[in-house]
Amino acid sequence: MSTATLKDVGKPHDKVKEPLNYLNATNTIKSWLFTVDHKRIAIMYLVAVSVAFLLGGLAAGMIRVELTVPKGQFLTNDAYNKVFTAHGVIMIFFFLIPAVPAVLGNFILPLMLGARDLAFPRLNLLSFYVYSAALVMGLAAIIGGGVDTGWTFYTPYSSVYSNSNVALTIMAAFVAGFSSIFTGLNFIVTIHKMRAPGMTWFRMPLFAWAMYATSVIIMLGTPVVAITLALVVVERTLGFGIFSPEIGGDPVLFQHLFWFYSHPAVYIMVLPAMGVINEVIAANSKKRIFGYEFVAFSTMAIAVFGFIVWGHHMFATSQSMYLGLVFSVLSFLVAVPSAVKIFNWATTMYKGSVELTSHMLYAFGFLGLFTIGGLTGLYLSSLATDIHLTATYFVVAHFHYVMVGGTAMGFLAGLHFWWPKMTGRMYNEVWGKVSAVLVFLGFNLTFLPQFVVGYLGMPRRYHFYPPEFQLWHVMSTGGAFVLGVGFLLPVVYLIHSLKHGEKAGNNPWRAVGLEWVTTSPPDTHNFHEVPVVTWEAYEYFQESHHGGDVGPSRFPFDDDAVHVSSDEEVHV
């Protein structure tokens, strides 16, 4: 395939002033609400998960302010318990799980594969509405009285003792699970059946591999937690003895079933972010990801092994010592592929041409924070240290390094990377860098002190705490404000860019990949001609040894002679 042909792929058929794209093709509200275009659904998801993130962040802010003094500032015990539960429920079920797959995956995956849409466009729309219904249910439960069980819903507290909106919250999580399953099913079928001609499995970008692995976990794990949560509601409302020993149940059974999903759920949240990091680092290093096959296989290995380590959440329960030993060694083993990926990403830059864009800074932030998150996980896989540290602030710090340092940083990296493609506009790069740095610094200021106070013995979910821990909590709250500003900045400059941003060309980052050959924003049908793939993923060339820019590529760059989106260059 010649270079010229690829450039035709993104070329509109007719000479028009403003080429039609998925955003301006139709303008009615109805055309948005009933759209089956994966790109529009992704944009609606972006708005919804952003709302969830800001609400969850508001709850986090309340927690941090409340904890600046040992006896609390303005909340009652019950109110505090409801606020930390709201923070966990909103962030996990309504932000971390859907963020990368439903927004970035939805938008980019079909473009990457050279497909015109996902396999089941209507199912995709249904997934969004099911998610929205779940979000409304969850917010109704939280605002209309609240729920105080913690996001883990441990029995028999949740099933018998709690006097809060447990059933409604659980139903919200249950319904949200269906939206994940719909998205996962859609991605699996799309990746199997809708790849462009020549796009073999090992020519797929690693983001697609990550989406595939994530979808497999979603399909296998979500039904288990859905049924488990439904059983809690059954026990709570009908009094069937399942988890409460007073009526013949077993409370630890709940933990086994819950973590059988909720540990793999960590990978549902973090694998997509790892997928994003592959794309961002490759594009900003102008290099193929180091050890592509290894990264692809380790992604799938994590998906499989993630299912056999759930017991490491239960070392301090009545679980037997031998079970503890098995889960511990498996947890050490599953950590290795993740650790190795970090080195693969770093060495991708070797002999590359590294550009320190805002999305690359976010990706660096991911690497640093995820390294710490992963390493501190070993303290919790290790039995002897875990029975001191479990359920303390050490754990809180650890999973925030993984979830925020991993998933949220990956999401922001991806959002900045693909924003020009999604909206056709460039955001202010300086503010992007400021935000990336603020998030990184604020995050560390917030959560590094929590490792220390955790080792000192500060339990999580504590409203009141001994005065000797106050110093660490005050530091943490100070960091949280920096972090909050870092997170709010993108909201401002990204929205600002929609009207005032410079128009983006098709390929502002000079990246390779099919999503960069179509217009920005893409046409409703993604590609005017179905591309035929004859090349490997991440096909960057380094022809000049010095000076460090990439040589000619089959992929059109914005500063090439041919601007396929600008009027004067459009030829039929």
Next chain:
Amino acid sequence: MNELQLAPIAASEYAGEVDKLFWVMNALTVVFTIIVIALIAFLAARYRKGTNVDRSNPTTHNTLLEMTWTLPALVLGLGVFTWSSRLFADVYTPPKNAREVFVIGKQWMWHAQHSDGTRENNEIHVPVNNPVKLSMISQDVIHAFYVPEFRIQRHVEPGRYTTMWFTPTRVGKYRVYCNVYCGTQHSEMGGWVVVQSREDFEKWQAGGGGRPFYPGGISSPTGDLSLAQTGATLFRKYQCASCHADGPKASSKGASLVGLYKSLRQLADGSKVVADEGYIRSAILNPNDVRLANSTGSMPAYRGSLSESEVIALIAYIKEIGTGKPLEGGRPDSVAPAANTNSQQWRYMYGGEQYQ
């Protein structure tokens, strides 16, 4: 607090061992993190766009190189696993000579019963340098008994005994935290482990210890009852002996309890279980769950009519049946002040309010 603390006081043998492991892991973490950050910083700076460096023949994979960072990571990880697991195996199984204290967790307090009959709320007194085994159960939701200075915690579950043990090595008062979220006052469900020198502990035991309030409404006109003596009194009160022999004179109706503890029992469903505390508890509360192979199944279930406190006393007695040893005596005539039986906590814990 005068100086910046980075670890709690190490007040048990185990705590010192965990700290060693912790600092080695910290060292590995710091070294590994520095390597990653340095590698990223070096590569990003050296190969920054526009720098004049050699970019010929870029490598995109190198199995040997990948193995050189995978294998050491694996070996170090398994080394930490082995070290940690040996420590854990030690701290999982209590030594035979450990002093046993029963702990009952409930929303939102801790209750402890010593074998000499002493009872305490939200405090546990123990002598220094003597292993202590806690046998714990919850009356409601899941709690966890956590003492950071001992570097150990264990869940306290309803319906099942869990144990933890420690050898305190330092006299002092150490905070107990509930560390599984248990409702409104979770963060106030605290208490203290009071580690005393041998002399102070004996003084406390003889006089100032917690007052013996007996479960089940029984009383003792002469001095204090030990836990096993309390159990024996309850055994008579509930007329257990009309079916179960607790001495040489065998009763024909139920299984003899002589030498029951730690014996192997053949159940009706074909399985065999060791008669430990958990088994005895089930056999009293839900006898049909652990029905013996040759049983008529006529024993009534005492679930709901016995408190966890009574069950613990009964188990303490049943464990002694057939050992041939005289029951441990309670404290001599108490010199301790009478308890304030009007306090809400007393009524709640011993007055039966929690069962209404």
